[in-house]
Amino acid sequence: MRGLVREAGFTAGSLVLPMFVREGISEPAPIASMPGVYQHTIDSLKAAAREAVDAGVGGLMLFGVPADHDALGSAGVDPDGILNRGLRALKEAVGDEAVIIADLCLDEFTDHGHCGVLDVDGTVDNDATLEIYSAMAVEQARAGAHMLGLSGMMDGQVSACRTALDEAGFTSVSILAYSAKYASAYYGPFREAVDSQLKGDRRTYQMDVGNRTEGLREALLDIDEGADVVMVKPAGSYLDVLSDVAQASTVPVAAYQVSGEYAMIEAAAANGWLDRDRTIMESVTAITRAGATIICTYWATEIAKKVSRV
Structure with missing residues (x-):
């Protein structure tokens, strides 16, 4: 009876698995703050991707962890950089059986850890960053990404990347816009996962945690710029924003259950405070x-x- 009247549910194909590939390691490296999650080698990445797709997972979202960082995040644009090599490996491993999503941002690649390049006064230069994002978009498409996850929260990033993709002939590569991405404390474990070099914080370009209506405005702006999917991040503490966006959006809506959400449940379950599977x-x-x-x-x-595949 409960199954017949359930209002909300999901399938395996609704799920996207975030994955990390790290340069310069010979075996998968466990992430201490995220039990069960690893920084992968190219080979272990392919194996984990195959396992996920065989289970019915609909998408794989890849983040790269380079050996070297610089002020411009050059490894992110390099065709032979770790993220682009990882994308080619995923394409080889699963082909078109799942949506391969490339993280398009500079934070993993810069020596200051910000999502864009910095001006002389130390602030993020939005327009200079868009030029790099556009180049990254084309390289990630060439590497085999089906969809690009624009996570940097730069103004105009969707329009810039859409234009670059179209001009390079990648008209069928889709854009997932991190539209309502909040300056959240829940990202802590992720920064270990990508070996973040962050100095300071990202509150000048990520959203204020107290703002609800702004989240909807940002999503609608990204839709106008050509986003194929809009996303709210984090998910669990921003269900009100997610609901607002879902009710107004004319494109599919995603949400990211972030590293801190994962870590809290795993830690509480390990202490016997929560039923892990039910939670x-x-x-x-x-x-x-x-x-x-x-x-x-x-x-x-x-x-x-x-869960069911269909």
Whole structure:
């Protein structure tokens, strides 16, 4: 009876698995603050991707961790940089069986850890960053990405990347816009995962945690610029924003269950304070109840093995 009247649910194909590939390691490196999540080698990345896709996971979102960082994030544009090599490996491993999503941002690659290049006064130079994003977009498309995850929160990033892709002939490569990305404390474990070099914070370009209406405005702006999917990040603490965006959006809506959300549940479960499996499923169901049809979660493979593919 409960199954017949359930209002919100999801399938394995609704899930996206975030993955990390690291340059210069010979075996997968565990991430201490995210039990069960690894920085992969190229070979282990392919194996983990195959496992996820065989379980029915609909998308793979890849982040690169380079050996060297510089002020311009040059490794992000390099065709032979770790992220682009990882994208080619995913394409080889799973082809078109899942949507391969490339993270398009500079924070993993810069020696200051910001999502854009810095001006002489130390502030992020939005327009100079867009030029680099445009070059990254084309290289990631060449490497085999089906979709680009624009996570930098620069003004105009969707329009700039859409134009660059179209001019290079990649008209079928889609854009996932991180539209409402908040300056959240929940990103802490992720910064370990990508070996972040961040100095300071990102509150000048990520959103204020107290702003709800602004999240909807940002999503609508990205839709106007040509986004194919809009996203709210983090998910669990921003279900109100997610609901607003889902009700107004004319394109599919995604939500990212971020590293801190993952880490909290894993830590509480390890201490015996929560029923791990029930809490995981409840947290993801809440995201779909709020309106997301695409859920990015580090539990994607595990969950997919428990739920229907269709």
